[in-house]
Amino acid sequence: MWLNLAWRSAWSRKQALAMVMVSVSVSVLILLGVQQLREDAKRSFSNALSGVDLIVGPRGSATELMLYSVFQIGRPSRNMGYEGYTALAQLPQVQWAVPIQLGDSYMGHPVLGSTPEIFTRFKSQGQGLQWAQGRAFADPLTQPEALSEVVLGAEVAKRFGHKLNDKLVLTHGQSSGLGTEHEDHPMTVVGILAATGAPIDRSVIVSLQAFEAIHVGWGMGISPSAFKAAGGAQQALDIKDLEPSSLSAVWVGLHNRAEVFSVRRKIEGLERGQLMAVMPGVALDELWQIVKVVENTLLLVGMLVAVSAMFSVAAVLLVAMAGRRKELAILRAMGAAPLALMGFVLLESLLVCVVGIVTGYVLCQALLIAGQEVLRTEFGVLVQAGWPAAQAWWALAGLCVVALVASLVPAWRAYRLSLSDGLHPPSV
Amino acid sequence: MTHALQLSQLSHAWGNSPPLFDIAQLTLLQGENLFIQGPSGCGKSTLLGMLAGVISVSHGQLEVLGQNMVKLSSVGRDRLRGEHMGVIFQQFNLLPYLDVQANVLLPTRLFPSRAKAAAQEWGDAQSQALHLIQTLGLPQSVWHQPVHQLSVGQQQRVAAVRALMGSPRLVIADEPTSALDDANQLEFLDLLLGTARRQAASVVMVSHNAHLAQRFDHMFAMPLRSRA
Numbered sequence: 001m002w003l004n005l006a007w008r009s010a011w012s013r014k015q016a017l018a019m020v021m022v023s024v025s026v027s028v029l030i031l032l033g034v035q036q037l038r039e040d041a042k043r044s045f046s047n048a049l050s051g052v053d054l055i056v057g058p059r060g061s062a063t064e065l066m067l068y069s070v071f072q073i074g075r076p077s078r079n080m081g082y083e084g085y086t087a088l089a090q091l092p093q094v095q096w097a098v099p100i101q102l103g104d105s106y107m108g109h110p111v112l113g114s115t116p117e118i119f120t121r122f123k124s125q126g127q128g129l130q131w132a133q134g135r136a137f138a139d140p141l142t143q144p145e146a147l148s149e150v151v152l153g154a155e156v157a158k159r160f161g162h163k164l165n166d167k168l169v170l171t172h173g174q175s176s177g178l179g180t181e182h183e184d185h186p187m188t189v190v191g192i193l194a195a196t197g198a199p200i201d202r203s204v205i206v207s208l209q210a211f212e213a214i215h216v217g218w219g220m221g222i223s224p225s226a227f228k229a230a231g232g233a234q235q236a237l238d239i240k241d242l243e244p245s246s247l248s249a250v251w252v253g254l255h256n257r258a259e260v261f262s263v264r265r266k267i268e269g270l271e272r273g274q275l276m277a278v279m280p281g282v283a284l285d286e287l288w289q290i291v292k293v294v295e296n297t298l299l300l301v302g303m304l305v306a307v308s309a310m311f312s313v314a315a316v317l318l319v320a321m322a323g324r325r326k327e328l329a330i331l332r333a334m335g336a337a338p339l340a341l342m343g344f345v346l347l348e349s350l351l352v353c354v355v356g357i358v359t360g361y362v363l364c365q366a367l368l369i370a371g372q373e374v375l376r377t378e379f380g381v382l383v384q385a386g387w388p389a390a391q392a393w394w395a396l397a398g399l400c401v402v403a404l405v406a407s408l409v410p411a412w413r414a415y416r417l418s419l420s421d422g423l424h425p426p427s428v
Numbered sequence: 429m430t431h432a433l434q435l436s437q438l439s440h441a442w443g444n445s446p447p448l449f450d451i452a453q454l455t456l457l458q459g460e461n462l463f464i465q466g467p468s469g470c471g472k473s474t475l476l477g478m479l480a481g482v483i484s485v486s487h488g489q490l491e492v493l494g495q496n497m498v499k500l501s502s503v504g505r506d507r508l509r510g511e512h513m514g515v516i517f518q519q520f521n522l523l524p525y526l527d528v529q530a531n532v533l534l535p536t537r538l539f540p541s542r543a544k545a546a547a548q549e550w551g552d553a554q555s556q557a558l559h560l561i562q563t564l565g566l567p568q569s570v571w572h573q574p575v576h577q578l579s580v581g582q583q584q585r586v587a588a589v590r591a592l593m594g595s596p597r598l599v600i601a602d603e604p605t606s607a608l609d610d611a612n613q614l615e616f617l618d619l620l621l622g623t624a625r626r627q628a629a630s631v632v633m634v635s636h637n638a639h640l641a642q643r644f645d646h647m648f649a650m651p652l653r654s655r656a
Contacts, residue, residue: 001537012525326520332482333517334535335510337503422477423515423602 002344010348020313021356027309028360031302035392038295044125044381046284048198051123053260054252054277056267066283069100069249071199072110079246084271093263095255096121101211102248105171106204109156113211121253124198125382134164134191140209147213150187151205154195164189185214197380209242307402314406317349321413328418338418346411353403430494432456432598432630438488440474448474454648461621461631463641466650472634480600481505493597510539514591518603521587522575529571532557532590542594560589564619581612588620599624601633617643
């Protein structure tokens with residue numbers, strides 16, 4: 001009976017209560033959204049390069065190596081010897097090794113020199129690369145025309161509107177200026193990658209040999225034509241000579257991931273200890289610690305929003321209590337005890353909060369699922385909708401406690417009013 | 429003969445202020461009705477609150493329907509009111525979000541003993557309600573009407589129907605006629621008192637309007653506050 005009465009009473013004030021509920025659900029949406037994206041962003045960041053067991057580079061800073069070899073942020077201060085690559089590729093535990101050469105750029109986008117194997121080995125969030133158009137560049141060792149073939153990441157193609165067979169000129173280094181364009185070595189687009197959300201979307205990928213070839217004849221940081229004009233000697237081009245002398249980094253995949261520690265020790269023992277091997281997942285986790293402050297701030301803001309919403313619920317219901325005095329006095333005259341009336345009011349505000357929380361959760365999940373594709377391809381965040389994670393459960397439980405506390409405010413007011421009003425409903 | 433109420437040396441004061449009223453003796457037999465008259469501010473409403481059990485007795489003796497209100501807990505007093513009393517206010521008696529039917533049946537739904545009492549005589553609560561509606565001169569069509577469509581006079585009658593549902597032994601009415609015009613006042617009062625008499629319920633009513641007293645068995649004038 002009380003339930004039915006509470007329901008009818010609430011229904012008569014449905015507009016106000018609906019607004020209250022919406023404000024609760026929006027704040028829960030923010031809190032849970034921040035919480036979930038935080039978790040997903042962290043996991044996605046750790047999995048930004050998921051198929052690779054070890055990243056090998058010159059001895060130095062692991063963070064720097066991660067930044068340039070995974071995110072193409074910054075540039076290597078020095079390279080590792082090419083012999084290191086050939087030596088580690090011969091280790092029995094190594095299944096594959098993909099070299100990475102960095103340094104040039106295309107309209108501000110990093111140029112990545114590698115072998116065609118990169119397209120089959122690269123994985124982000126456990127997903128391999130897919131072709132939007134075209135194909136991988138060929139292996140120049142068998143098909144010399146591959147020296148002018150280039151593959152574009154999704155973002156590069158989109159930004160400059162490039163199609164297959166477009167010709168483009170890469171820039172030497174990261175600056176663009178007179179005499180630093182590789183204009184005597186134009187490249188042809190043979191493939192465009194589908195969006196992954198990973199940094200590779202922003203890259204331009206060429207073969208290792210092409211990377212070398214466009215630098216042939218360069219001297220003292222100026223282009224061959226300028227160099228020639230200055231009296232420099234021009235060399236003949238032979239495909240065998242296009243083996244680089246050094247590399248920026250090498251991505252390594254193992255037969256057995258469990259051997260990662262011993263292989264790491266082995267690699268770091270090669271080349272007189274000039275190499276460093278890093279486990280990307282671990283290193284990325286460490287990098288993530290840098291943004292942890294931002295992440296925590298977001299969560300804190302979300303929590304404050306939710307708590308303030310709960311108390312605005314309390315405020316709204318408290319104000320509404322003035323209009324409910326008549327109702328409470330009538331029920332009291334019919335034998336309702338003050339505690340029963342308190343429960344009556346508590347039930348309503350609690351239900352409003354709980355329904356708001358559940359709606360907020362469902363809304364949050366629905367939005368995440370709806371935005372899943374965009375989040376993955378545009379932001380590289382792989383969302384995992386579903387039941388809330390352990391931390392989200394705590395957040396939800398916390399919200400319920402706050403809701404209870406906030407609901408007690410109007411309920412207590414109802415209790416006091418029903419005592420002080422006695423039999424008399426105040427004349428309104 | 430049992431007493432509907434019996435009180436002696438009953439006084440009440442808010443805080444440290446002088447007593448609002450001080451009543452030496454007042455008794456009412458079950459089934460008889462009582463008119464309490466007094467100007468506003470004399471403590472009529474406080475006295476009614478004590479009779480109904482929502483205000484606790486601090487000084488004196490009070491028995492209502494055979495229960496010692498001084499000793500009874502507040503929950504016990506709420507229960508006594510819910511099971512055996514009906515209350516009518518000056519206005520705003522009805523819950524606006526319920527229709528007439530739900531308003532009228534509320535006492536029998538909140539307290540099973542009242543539903544049982546209604547069923548004993550009428551078969552079920554609805555039959556009694558429909559009978560009372562007819563007795564109090566309301567058209568049967570009000571049954572499913574929302575409360576806000578009724579006139580003030582109709583609302584007071586519905587309130588009376590509700591107060592009389594499930595054979596209460598005491599009906600407490602606080603200025604139930606003052607929202608009505610003169611012609612309707614006496615008609616309403618006669619219907620209320622007549623119906624209550626047939627159910628052997630006592631009616632205690634307070635009003636500032638002394639003209640209404642003639643319809644009652646007994647009249648009690650609130651003593652004026654003595655100023656020291």
